[in-house]
Amino acid sequence: MNAAERWQRMVEAEHAQSDRARWEAPPSDHWKPYAENFRADPLRTDDELLDRLLEDVRPEDRVMDVGAGGGRLALALALSCGQVVAVEPSQSMGSVLLDEARTHGIGNVSLVEARWEDAEVEPADVVLCCHVLYVVHDVDVFVRKLNDHARRKVQVVLYDRSPQFQNSPLWELVHGEERLQLPAVPELREVLQEMGVDARFDPLPPHPSRGFDSVEDAVGQLTARLYLAPGGEKQKLLEESLPGLLVEEDGIFRIRGTPELTPMVVSWQPRG
Numbered sequence: 587m588n589a590a591e592r593w594q595r596m597v598e599a600e601h602a603q604s605d606r607a608r609w610e611a612p613p614s615d616h617w618k619p620y621a622e623n624f625r626a627d628p629l630r631t632d633d634e635l636l637d638r639l640l641e642d643v644r645p646e647d648r649v650m651d652v653g654a655g656g657g658r659l660a661l662a663l664a665l666s667c668g669q670v671v672a673v674e675p676s677q678s679m680g681s682v683l684l685d686e687a688r689t690h691g692i693g694n695v696s697l698v699e700a701r702w703e704d705a706e707v708e709p710a711d712v713v714l715c716c717h718v719l720y721v722v723h724d725v726d727v728f729v730r731k732l733n734d735h736a737r738r739k740v741q742v743v744l745y746d747r748s749p750q751f752q753n754s755p756l757w758e759l760v761h762g763e764e765r766l767q768l769p770a771v772p773e774l775r776e777v778l779q780e781m782g783v784d785a786r787f788d789p790l791p792p793h794p795s796r797g798f799d800s801v802e803d804a805v806g807q808l809t810a811r812l813y814l815a816p817g818g819e820k821q822k823l824l825e826e827s828l829p830g831l832l833v834e835e836d837g838i839f840r841i842r843g844t845p846e847l848t849p850m851v852v853s854w855q856p857r858g
C-alpha cells in the first residue's frame with residue numbers, strides 16, 4: 587500500500603467510526619454549527635500564521651484559498667494582494683466570509699462555492715489550503731490540483747496531528763473504544779515524498795485547543811462533536827463527567843491534559 591492509499595484508509599476508517607456513532611444522519615452542511623467561530627478580524631496584527639503566509643505573497647498577486655471557511659485568512663490576505671479567490675463548499679462558511687467582507691469593505695475577494703475536486707478556476711500565483719486536508723479522500727489528486735493551479739507557491743497548513751485528537755479521551759469515555767485518527771503532517775510528508783514534491787516544513791508555535799466559554803458551552807459543542815443524542819445515556823455520562831475534566835484559565839474551559847497542537851506551513855514551488 588502506498589502513502590496516498592494509507593491516507594485514504596485512515597480517512598475512511600475515521601469516517602466509518604463516526605457514522606457508527608451517529609444517532610442521526612449527517613447534516614448536509616457539517617460546518618453550520620461552527621461557522622461563526624471562523625470570523626476573525628482581517629486587520630489583526632498578532633497572527634503568526636498569517637505573517638508566515640504573507641512572506642510568500644506580493645502586492646500584485648492573485649491568491650487562491652482552498653477551503654477558505656469563514657475567510658479567517660482569505661480576507662486578511664486580500665488586504666495585502668491584488669485578488670483572492672476563496673473556494674469553499676459550505677454554504678454557512680461562505681455566508682460568514684461574504685458577511686465579513688462586506689463589514690470590512692473588502693471588495694477583492696470572490697467566492698466559488700464548490701469542493702476543490704469540482705472547482706473550475708483559473709490558476710493563481712499562490713494557492714493556500716489551510717486545515718482542510720485531514721478529511722480529503724484522494725489526497726494525491728487533491729494536492730496535484732493545488733500544485734497545478736499555482737504559478738509560484740503552494741502553501742498547505744496542517745497540524746502535527748489531527749485536531750480532533752484533543753477530544754479522543756472523551757470519545758473513549760462515552761463510546762468505550764479508541765478514537766481512530768485522521769491523517770495529518772506525518773502522513774502528508776510521506777505522500778509528498780511519494781509524489782516527488784520537495785516541500786519545506788515550517789512549524790509555528792504550538793497552541794492549546796480553542797476551548798469553551800463555559801461548562802454548558804462545552805457540553806453543547808461536545809455533544810455535537812461526539813455525535814451524541816441529546817438526553818441519551820451517553821450524553822448524560824458526558825454531562826456528569828465534564829465538570830471534573832475541564833480546567834478553567836482566564837475564562838476559557840479546556841479538557842484537562844489535552845496536548846497542544848503545532849501548526850505547520852508546508853510550502854513548495856509548483857512543478858509541472
Ligand SMILES: C[S@@+](CC[C@H](N)C(=O)[O-])C[C@H]1O[C@@H](n2cnc3c(N)ncnc32)[C@H](O)[C@@H]1O
Nearest residue numbers: 652653654655658675676679701702716717718
Ligand atoms: C477547518 S475549516 C478551515 C477553514 C479555513 N481554511 C481556516 O483555516 O480558517 C475546513 C474548511 O474546509 C472546507 N472543505 C472541506 N472539504 C473541502 C473540499 N473538498 N474542497 C474545498 N473545501 C473543503 C470546509 O467546508 C471548511 O470550511
